[in-house]
Amino acid sequence: MKNTKHDKVVVIKDLYKSFEDNEVLKGLGLELYKGENIIVLGRSGSGKSVLIKIIIGLLKPDSGTVEVLAEKIHELDKKELIKLRLKIGFLFQHSALYDSMTVRENVEFPLVRNMRNMSKSKINQAVEEVLDAVGLTDTIDQYPAELSGGQEKRVGIARTLILKPELILYDEPTSGLDPVTCEEINKLIMKVKERYKTSSIIITHDLACAKQTGDRILMLSEGKFLRQGNFEEVFDTDDERVTGFYNYNFIESNEN
Amino acid sequence: MLSGSQRTGKYLISKNLDNFFIDIRELTRFTLQFFKEVFVPPYELQETIRQCYKLGYKSLFLITSTAFITGMVFTDHSRPSLASFGATSWLPSFTGVAVIKALAPLITSLICAGKIGSNIGAEIGSMKVTEQIDAMEVSAINPFKYLVVTRVLATTFMVPLLVIYSGLIGLLGSFIDVHRNDQTSFTVFMYDAFSKIGYVEILSSLIRSVFFGFTIGIIGCYKGFTTTKGTEGVGRAANSSVVTIMFLIFLEEILLVKFFNPFYYG
Numbered sequence A: 001m002k003n004t005k006h007d008k009v010v011v012i013k014d015l016y017k018s019f020e021d022n023e024v025l026k027g028l029g030l031e032l033y034k035g036e037n038i039i040v041l042g043r044s045g046s047g048k049s050v051l052i053k054i055i056i057g058l059l060k061p062d063s064g065t066v067e068v069l070a071e072k073i074h075e076l077d078k079k080e081l082i083k084l085r086l087k088i089g090f091l092f093q094h095s096a097l098y099d100s101m102t103v104r105e106n107v108e109f110p111l112v113r114n115m116r117n118m119s120k121s122k123i124n125q126a127v128e129e130v131l132d133a134v135g136l137t138d139t140i141d142q143y144p145a146e147l148s149g150g151q152e153k154r155v156g157i158a159r160t161l162i163l164k165p166e167l168i169l170y171d172e173p174t175s176g177l178d179p180v181t182c183e184e185i186n187k188l189i190m191k192v193k194e195r196y197k198t199s200s201i202i203i204t205h206d207l208a209c210a211k212q213t214g215d216r217i218l219m220l221s222e223g224k225f226l227r228q229g230n231f232e233e234v235f236d237t238d239d240e241r242v243t244g245f246y247n248y249n250f251i252e253s254n255e256n
Numbered sequence B: 001m002l003s004g005s006q007r008t009g010k011y012l013i014s015k016n017l018d019n020f021f022i023d024i025r026e027l028t029r030f031t032l033q034f035f036k037e038v039f040v041p042p043y044e045l046q047e048t049i050r051q052c053y054k055l056g057y058k059s060l061f062l063i064t065s066t067a068f069i070t071g072m073v074f075t076d077h078s079r080p081s082l083a084s085f086g087a088t089s090w091l092p093s094f095t096g097v098a099v100i101k102a103l104a105p106l107i108t109s110l111i112c113a114g115k116i117g118s119n120i121g122a123e124i125g126s127m128k129v130t131e132q133i134d135a136m137e138v139s140a141i142n143p144f145k146y147l148v149v150t151r152v153l154a155t156t157f158m159v160p161l162l163v164i165y166s167g168l169i170g171l172l173g174s175f176i177d178v179h180r181n182d183q184t185s186f187t188v189f190m191y192d193a194f195s196k197i198g199y200v201e202i203l204s205s206l207i208r209s210v211f212f213g214f215t216i217g218i219i220g221c222y223k224g225f226t227t228t229k230g231t232e233g234v235g236r237a238a239n240s241s242v243v244t245i246m247f248l249i250f251l252e253e254i255l256l257v258k259f260f261n262p263f264y265y266g
């Protein structure tokens, strides 16, 4: 029998990953508990996206163990991997919507492909439910090119919600958005957590987002988590890599 | 998934030569994966049919006009040399052989290389660099099956159909030229045109175009799947799809014609 202890959703130990001679992650460890939202903060290029791509199995670690929902994701065969991925939602940094499909087709795509004997009316109902959850029912027949940045993120979130995931990985959900839209997305993330009872890892360099949506904050620097704790704990330090981040954050988040 | 074919760092021979051999290895793997996945359900029948329609329909106008003009012009250019032997009555059978055996398969495939190959390379390439392919993967969808298998099946099936079509249109172009000059009737022209064509000739053209169609699909998809470096890479994927496909089509043509030669008519 498999380990049914689900109190830890993600457990990472001693994770190493490099590309050629660019060492990105160097002995990183992480634990995500059920029902928790953790924030991964870090500068551009610090390896945040690489980390969550490893968690969902898009990238392979050089060494270390990665357990997701009690499965060692990099040791699964194809069938087991599919089964596990159905329980994980992933929001891409640039949304990655299918631009040849409408919003409806984008959102229903994971469902149509994976639940082949689901009826058309059930599918429509599910699509409408998640679009309603993200507040986007009126754009259902539009193409991604016709959407604003904030709407794209919402469709991306709707597309991850359609499979009712237990774990959601958000890659910079508020980057490139104006402050008002950021605020809306932050609220949406909190709403998703309550309504769908998910645990999440949220990558950001937006401190407002971190403060609002995170139960715990981890500061990624030089391939490891430098500090962790709640917002105040993380920034209560003289370490320049942390305070520097705090000061530069506003410039950096404008660049992206 | 597939790693990019470009590499930096140390090289065995030289950067270009190393990348060339890595490319061949990766392409072989990619092709083997196609044969592994094509027979395993679920079959994406609906998407395959949609691709057939899309790819076939896209190239129809271009192929109609090119085939017609080629047939007509080829006949017109051949007339003087046959006339110098007083043999213009051989024109129908002469062009029949040329169109069915050589022109239709080659010209149609080369046009499809430009039109369909670049389209597939660019479409899949842009899906790759905007992470749409990764998005499928994390939604537990097999992108190879959904994107590659369907397109390769579509080109493998559609290119031979387009070759048959363009052969007939080419003969029509040729007939119009012959009719204008020699007042030959349509029935007589067609009878003559097919007098030196047997099943082997037609079969050989069809089999060759199956190979060409497969090449167009698999190379377009491979170049798309291995696209790196953003939007610039998408342009490069489209471009190198066409170049690679054309090169391979000529290579296959040489080898396959050698293979079929012993079986040809008289």
Ligand SMILES: Nc1ncnc2c1ncn2[C@@H]1O[C@H](COP(=O)(O)OP(=O)(O)O)[C@@H](O)[C@H]1O
Pocket (backbone or CB within 6 Å): A019, A022, A024, A042, A043, A044, A045, A046, A047, A048, A049, A050, A051
């Ligand atoms: N597929 C890849 N191939 C090579 N290098 C990569 C790849 N993905 C990421 N990197 C490198 O890893 C480092 C971290 O990237 P990333 O995780 O995207 O940063 P960020 O923290 O901004 O999300 C960067 O130096 C990047 O160039």
Ligand SMILES: [Mg+2]
Pocket (backbone or CB within 6 Å): A048, A049, A050, A093, A171
């Ligand atoms: Mg990133």
